[in-house]
Amino acid sequence: MSTRRIKSLVAIALLAAMLLSGCDSLPGRPTQADLPLRPSDVTDFAALYGQNCAGCHGADGKFAAALAMNNPVYLAIVDDASMRRVIADGVMGTAMPPFAQSAGGSLTDRQIDILIAGMRKTWAGAPDAGAGAPSYSSSTPGDSDRGTQVYAAKCQSCHGPEGKGGSAAGSVVDPFYLSLVSNQYLRTIVIAGRPELGQPDWKNDVAGQPLTPDQVSDVVAWLASKRPPVSGAGSIAQSH
Structure with a gap:
């Protein structure tokens, strides 16, 4: 192959490379960073x-x-x-x-x-935010009869004598509400409260009288006993 032919082929290859690289820099062409992430890549x-x-x-x-x-x-x-x-x-x-x-x-x-x-x-807040709190879950079921007493002593001042609402807070026995929440959710609310809504946690409901682990389980059992029977909802009590 002649030197002239070799030079021509090299020139053609260089021109092709320049044209191809130019396509990647055309005005308006999105870069890799501009492409949206796939949902699984977020x-x-x-x-x-x-x-x-x-x-x-x-x-x-x-x-x-x-x-x-x-x-x-x-x-x-x-x-x-x-x-x-x-x-x-x-x-x-x-x-x-x-x-x-x-x-x-x-x-x-x-x-x-x-x-x-x-x-x-x-x-997360302070490292000791949950110091002394009852455990998140419990394998021991509470007693709804004892829970009646716990509710009367710790909860009815806000939620009313029967849990149907009082001057300071709403109903905790509304059948629609209880049908949508698990026993674990109720336990979590009793322990952690909803401070942003004025609902105290386990240790601040009655000053100097924090709820014991047994009292938490018992009042949750009392609340669960107010849940209306609904077909297919038997698993709610076991849900987390």
């Missing part, structure tokens, strides 16, 4: 929380229909495994859906880990 806590949790738990983790995620007592008593189970699998019979891809949701295992770590980092 790793920013704020974005994941805003897209998946804020609708029920509040934009700042509070002032919403469901349990406040920025409650430091809740974050102190709940372990990562329990949080993961609720996020991944949802709570049967309640408004909490499953979010894990393995359960029909849209989140990867890594994204669920990011949510748990992000909530703890953002809202």
Whole structure:
């Protein structure tokens, strides 16, 4: 092959390379950074929380229909495994859906880990927030008869003698409410409270008289006894 022919081929190759590289820099062509992330590739806590949790738990983790995620007592008593189970699998019979891809949701295992770590980092509060609190869950069922006494002593001043609402707080025996929440949810609210709504936690309901673990279980049993029987809702009592 002649030297002239070789030079011509090299020139053609260089021209082709220049043309191809020029296509990548055409005006208006998006760069890789401009392309939207696939939902499974989102790793920013704020974005994941805003897209998946804020609708029920509040934009700042509070002032919403469901349990406040920025409650430091809740974050102190709940372990990562329990949080993961609720996020991944949802709570049967309640408004909490499953979010894990393995359960029909849209989140990867890594994204669920990011949510748990992000909530703890953002809202955990003081390290001793849950010091002395009853455990998050209990394998020992409470006694609804004893719970009647606990309710009368600790709760009725706000929620009324029968739990149907008082001057300071609403009903805790509304059948629609009880049909939508699990016993674990009730236990969590009794222990952690809803401070953003004026609901005290287990140690601040009656000054100097924190609820004991047995009292928490008993008042939850009393509340659960007010839940109307609904076909297919038997699993709610066992849900987390």
